[in-house]
Amino acid sequence: MKKQYRVIPMAILSLFFIILDQVTKYIIVKTMDVGDSIPVIGDILKITSHRNYGAAWGMLQNQMVFFYIITVIVLVALIYFYIKEAANHLLMQTGLMLIFAGAIGNFIDRLFRGNVVDFIDTKIINYDFPIFNVADSCLTIGVFILLYELLFNQKEEKQHGNI
Numbered sequence: 001m002k003k004q005y006r007v008i009p010m011a012i013l014s015l016f017f018i019i020l021d022q023v024t025k026y027i028i029v030k031t032m033d034v035g036d037s038i039p040v041i042g043d044i045l046k047i048t049s050h051r052n053y054g055a056a057w058g059m060l061q062n063q064m065v066f067f068y069i070i071t072v073i074v075l076v077a078l079i080y081f082y083i084k085e086a087a088n089h090l091l092m093q094t095g096l097m098l099i100f101a102g103a104i105g106n107f108i109d110r111l112f113r114g115n116v117v118d119f120i121d122t123k124i125i126n127y128d129f130p131i132f133n134v135a136d137s138c139l140t141i142g143v144f145i146l147l148y149e150l151l152f153n154q155k156e157e158k159q160h161g162n163i
């Protein structure tokens, strides 16, 4: 059976999320000062202009060269994994595309701003979750889709015994 990679649709979707990420960050930078906050849904969801000089939860502040290296490794690994494992796997292709788009989105910020623009400020069940952005959302959703695919797929393969 011909291997289906759906490269064009996935490239278009990836580009869409990268543009969405960059446009939202551009609007935040142009219309808000750092620290400004606009409530959307009371205290649960706010738009707060924030800059992160590190990774998730502000880890490893100002280690930009390290982040460039990690991001390039992540991007190369994604492409390799896509070619090797994602043929005919729409869900896996989608997960990889989302992680790819998210990594590029934050990479652009790190390259041209020296930090990452965050603005989605949520408080879930009284836990003040770190402020994040569209790229982080793509990364996180992509990671969860991959985890589901790898777990579910393992189970599916066990059922059919074609390990």
Ligand SMILES: CCC[C@@H]1OC(=O)[C@@H](C)C[C@H](C)CCCCC(=O)CCC[C@@H](CC)/C=C/C=C(\COC)CC[C@@H](O)[C@@H](O)C[C@H](O)CNC1=O
Pocket (backbone or CB within 6 Å): 052, 054, 055, 056, 057, 058, 067, 070, 071, 074, 102, 103, 106, 107, 116, 117, 118, 130, 131, 132, 133, 135, 136, 137, 139, 140, 143
């Ligand atoms: C999402 C990965 C973080 C993202 O990684 C990236 O760019 C990648 C491509 C490059 C990094 C240099 C290397 C990966 C670090 C992995 C990591 O950190 C483990 C995280 C697990 C993850 C579950 C998958 C939790 C989620 C957290 C958050 C996301 O919530 C939706 C909070 C985001 C806020 O702290 C916000 O300030 C972060 C800021 O925007 C910069 N973002 C990054 O560094």
